Amino acid sequence: MNTRPIPRRALLLGAAGLPLLARPAAAWTIGDLYGDVTADGLQLSPGARAQLGRRITVTGYMAPPLKAESDFFVLTRFPMSVCPFCSNAADWPTDIVVINLARASDMLGAAYAIEVSGVLEYGAKIDPGTGFVSLVRLVEARWRRV
DSSP states (O other), X not given: OOOOOOOHHHHHXXXXXXXXXXXXXXXXXXXXXXXXXETTEEEEOHHHHTTTTSEEEXXXXXXXXXXXXXXXXXXXXXXXXXXXXXXXXXGSOSOOEEEXXXXXXXXXXXXXXXXXXXXXXXXXEEOTTTOOEEEEEEEEEEEEEO
């Protein structure tokens, strides 16, 4: 067993790097998540594909929700004035992210920017409770106003 003391300089240099390890990763934008449009539709960016199954933070806007408290919502790149579930699909963007919250939460007006942290999932999935289909999701998510 090595019982030599750690040099003071090594301790100071090591401690100086701790804030870098503790700092959260920069937030993604919805534009960062999506890549090219192909014959199969809008694709995830290579960077986003590398993050599948990992917790990421994405900034955007909460689309007008169906009710004041919910366990899911749609994150959009820009503020929207219409509920995406209440209008024709042609009225709202394709580059969205469905947010499945870790627990039900009060919803926020669409004019406020938010950050959402959750595990990134990709692939067509039907929500058994609502019947809504999503392609890109953050699950076990939490959000905060920025």
